[in-house]
Amino acid sequence: MMSKLIIRDLTVEIVTPSGPIFPVEQFSLSVEPGEIVGLVGESGSGKTMAMRAVVGILPRSAHIASGEILLSDADNAFVPSSQQSHLRHNIAMIFQNPTSYLDPLMSVGKQVAEPLRLHQGLTRKEARTEAIELFRKVGIHDAERQFDVYPHHFSGGMKQRVLIAAALACNPKVLIADEPTTALDVTIQKQILELLCRLRDETGISIIFITHDLGVVSQLCDTVSVLYAARIVESASTIELLNAPLHPYSLGLIRSQPESAQRDRPLPSIPGQPPALNAMPSGCRFLPRCEFAIQACKQPSPPPLVQTSAVRSNACLRWRELQTLGLNYD
Amino acid sequence: MRAARLLLSVGFLKNNNLTLVLGIFLSVCWVVIAIFAPWIAPYDPIAQDVARTLQPPSFAHPFGTDNFGRDVLSRVIWGSRVDLAMGLGGVFAPIIIGCTIGLLAGYFGGIIDTLLMRFLDITISFPFFILMIAIISILGPGLMSFFIALALVGWVSYARLVRSRTLVLRHSDFVAAGQILGFSSIRIMFRHVLPNAALPVLVFIMSDVVLTILLGSSLSYLGLGVQPPLAEWGIMIAEGQNFISTAWWITLFPGLAIVILALSFSLIADGLAAQYKVSE
Known part of the structure; x- marks a missing residue:
């Protein structure tokens, strides 16, 4: 049931009136089954854009200029990225601001049950039972009663749990988590991170974790890739990268x-600014x-x-x- | 209907929204009158009584009688059936056609949007009333022609309304989330975009019902809508205007009925807009 994801030389192009720009260039990443891979970089370094390209939700102005995305199937054979539906059914994504990713006019339970009915062909009743089971799995208490609640009743952490449940409903092989804890307070952040770890241990799902918090990376990730100005500058195991x-x-x-x-010295910082996409040195x-x-x-x-x-x-x-x-x- | 459930769950009574409550009360009254017309109306609306023509309002005939001796009160009550049916039935097809076209144009954009919007431009480049009259003249007068003509020209406002909301919503994050979860475009459009675009449409439906009722009675007045001897307020006004100086009651009461019915739906529209801060 486990799959390996390989992204090879992925380049995303945006055509602008003043010429093309490349928010992601020659991005390569390989994710082993059950591995948590960290993706670190400043805002605008192309982390999110690369992952949006993988799940196929690039903005209309952007497109994949080159590269391939490969996901191994049950027989360990790689299915090419031209088969978008294979990728879409097996890669799920959660986001930084869960509020805006939930339909405000649909109960949270239905939003989890909807993909279940669609992909696994469950009846309304079966999907409800299954969705309540997923709610329990992601740590929503009193799941049965919460099924019919609308998103605005939920806190940020709870909404993030709902989004994770909806993502899991597709039974994905890879979960892309785009700064899922940035908008949450520290205690909730810890709970969500623990939840992701537990899900990995229980289901063997691979996780790509986008963040700019190296502290989170050190706790959670097996390997890390560092992005700077649209390119990966370094990939290594977390221990190696953080120590050397x-x-x-x-x-x-x-x-x-x-x-x-050190306590008595000013916090070191990197001088200067990252280059703009249209003025790369x-x-x-x-x-x-x-x-x-x-x-x-x-x-x-x-x-x-x-x-x-x-x-x-x-x-x-x-x-x-x-x-x-x-x-x-x- | 999720929109209706939302409306009820939020509880419009809590906010002291008198406009909305009054509008709903009046509309419900009209619906009740229309449904129970055979039991409420004291006389047969088309029974002529030559002995009692042009009688002023009295206890026997509170709204008087017309030039054929028909009871005006009974005709107003029976007329509510026809006018409500025209108003509510007339907006039905435009809503469905307009929402679908607006969703398609807004969601897919590009060439689909351009084609549909040029088609819309062509439709609205003709004066609305003239186009209605032209279509009905071709099809022949009657309620069915009225509905068909409305379906052909009435959808444009809904299409514009839904398109503009869809243009915003298609970039929203929950649409992206639906795409990742593998939902089809049709599913995203109708299950996720449309309910979120529905509120301004709901407000507009209420105004549109009013316009449709006025349009229907105007066309009946011109002889292009419902045909006599059926009781319809527009026809009653048309028939009564010859006697306006001697028997004012024949035109006044159906006129008042139109005003009150139109007012009740306008009040709902205003109340809804105020309740949910929809700008028209």
């Missing part, structure tokens, strides 16, 4: 975490903000993501030198 980042941007992100800062995109930049970084095209070990890849030309420096180079 091999890209200056990952390093900067980790050092600017309040938890890792040539060469490495992190170059204007990078303290390790050398002449070679100014090559015409951005440095490609290279495999540095069996499970790591990196897009910095100087990763070997960073490796010898380690985190405590200053």
